[in-house]
Amino acid sequence: MNTEKEKRTILANDGVQSFLTALLCIVIGLFVGFIVLLIISPQGAWEGIITILKNYFTYPSGPAKMKYFGNTLVKMAPLLLCALSIQFCYKAGLFNIGAAGQYVAGAGASLYGALALGLPWYVDVILAIVAGLVFGGIVGILKAYANVNEVISGIMLNWIGLYTVNMLLTGVKETASPYTVTLASTNESALLPNMGLDKLFTNNKYVTIAIPLAIIVAIVIQIILKKTVFGYELQATGYNKDAAKYSGMKEKKNIILTLMIGGALAGLGASFLYLTGYEQWSVTQSSVPVMGFNGIAATFLGGLDPIGTIFASYFIQHITSGGSYLDKAVYPSQVSDLISAIIIYLCGFVLFFKTVFNKRLNAKKGGEKA
């Protein structure tokens, strides 16, 4: 009886619940993904799902594993920042779907600074932050002063941002392809420093200070939310706007500030990818990069907790990268995206599962009397 009771208290703990529900989502996501693979091609399905899960473990040698582990981390950093952007705003009761556009703005600004203006990396990073901040700020001002829903203005800015950046970067694209010229060939000073981290990952030159910085930012966000006056106000507003107003908090100021910080985080995230040289921007792309949207899943999978989100971002990036190893002969190349999309989509259901889980827990308590 006693242990039974203890078990219940542990299960009622919020952190434990977040973890368990996240796990549940992952399992269901993988299962649905597996079904889809089965439907497309039954023979390869089991192997396929294992491939996705294995990601860089596919490689036999230790050094190769490390190298590709590095690649997953390289893409995890921007994802984590997008997730933090959404999370930070969510805590204030704002749904920052505009993170995708703020990310685009950050990418455009940092690449323009690096390639067109020849500025060093630290200036490019600041440009990215400012660009994201401005994008977030616009959404914030519209919300605060004109009561425009942040989702609507955010989505519109996503598209405005995309085409503006495409135009802006057309001047620095390769002649033969739609991609921007590489940093290595044009302006090496714009590459983020490795600080020896590349050595740890079998000379993976894309592994830069972006990765530890992203994790530090997550910790800083955690501190802001839990320990500061600003975090107190922000979350009070998110929980109960009327009480925040009653207590005299400046709602308009906080909305704008929150979205500016959210924007800055997403913008910074973009610079953390594009200034590694890992990816080049395609000026003909006609869809907003998914990074900002995957951030939504990562933040929910992470239980709306900055530290949890570090792990969630890693996991989502892990399966996204893993998807690219699917046997292209059996599965068309879009399948890998589809599978990871399904898993990510289900990860977004964490909150839903948590509610169900709590109900169950309550019902079980009642059932015990019998």
Place this chain on the structure above:
Amino acid sequence: MAEEYAIEMRNITKRFPGIVANDNITLQLKKGEIHALLGENGAGKSTLMSVLFGLYQAEEGSIYKDGKEVHIKDPNDANDLGIGMVHQHFKLVQCFTVLDNIILGVETTKNGILQKDEAKKKIMELSDKYGLSVDPDAKIEDITVGMQQRTEILKMLYRENDILIFDEPTAVLTPGEIDELMEIMKGLAKEGKSILFISHKLNEIMAVADRCTVLRRGKYIGTVEIEKTTKEELSKMMVGRDVKFEVDKKPAEIGETILSVRDMTVASKLHKNNAVKNVSFDVHAGEVLCIAGIDGNGQTELVYGLTGLEPVVSGNINLMGRDITKASIRERSTSGMSHIPEDRQKHGLVLDYSLAYNLILQRYFGDEFSTKGGFLKQGSIKAYADRLIEKYDVRSGRGADTLVRSMSGGNQQKAIIARELDKNPQLLIAVQPTRGLDVGAIEYIHSQLIAQRDAGHAVLLVSLELEEVFSVSDRILVMYEGEIVGEFDPKTTTREELGLYMSGAKRKEVAA
């Protein structure tokens, strides 16, 4: 024999982290009776009713309906068994209309199309029959607390339940409305419905109930026949000591003017007319000025205007010689104004914050609780919260760390009162401060209001309860349709006279 009882709850035990909310409680509800449930704030009344309504599952005990054991797993089960509940904190959808809220879940449809007209007719009939006036097309977020309450009651009547749970339904009704509700309840009981009725107002229990069960700190104390008991005995059973019903106070020593309001007009959210029209009055140091009136006559908006929650259309507000007409809410608060809001859950509390965080809601930004660098001083916050919890006897499962959402209604209110009184304000604006408090707590709050006044501070009390108005105020202003229609001295006026002014039958000119 067992069928004598419509509902029998046997040996119910329900625990929450840190507290046994119901400890082996047995409650027997006879058919056609009105059964009152009495107990201090946090005694476990709402919890017991929530178990009956299927919102919580008891760890131990069983429930019988008409002598047969039943398992109520959720409110749908309860509804199927004919059990309806009006909650202490309303469960209405804010952006829906009154009509939509009432029919929510039991909509009648024809070929998949909502039959709202019929529903509306039925609601209007019920509303007429029981004198529960509502505007079926108004949105919940725009109507007064009183009307929300009436919506909740209509919701239950609309569902034709035969076991009716009223969790503090009268807390927000006006005296007239309460009398009407009492009649309704008696009528319903005569029709054979069985009623469970929670109230902290002993007069109501004495007037309407057949029997009363008393709880104290989660334990069953006893069940008594109302005919064979007295108010004093009931309150003693409930608190464990004698309670004074009169407030001791010495004559007021009126000092300088603290608050001066001139020609204030505040817009209404409900209709195009202004809710407060050209109101002028003063509140002085050392007095309790009471605004009396029937709910919805502009009192809410008057307070919104004074506290800055809504802008004023015209007029002037002066606090201790300073024009604060355009001042922000924060400025008003830091320059000596405290506000105990009418709607505790909407304005007064962040339900998902801990008790400690709620207790610093008006002063978290000061040096006491935050560093220059913008960090919260967790240690001071905890110490401060513990001090207030102790001083104001705020009861909860886990002290300063308790989520306010999980606290009993009365203790939520006590938390707000602790916070606002502890600011030691020059002007205390208290709207229905004792709503939902038990007699012991009311005694305490009233003595605190008097203490504020005796310390030379001004108190502006907005109350719908005449008993409260008479026992604490030094001066009474009556509001009717947004205007002040009379000024009275509680020592020389009567309830009947006030009633005439409150209902608009009489009015006189009032000079500020």
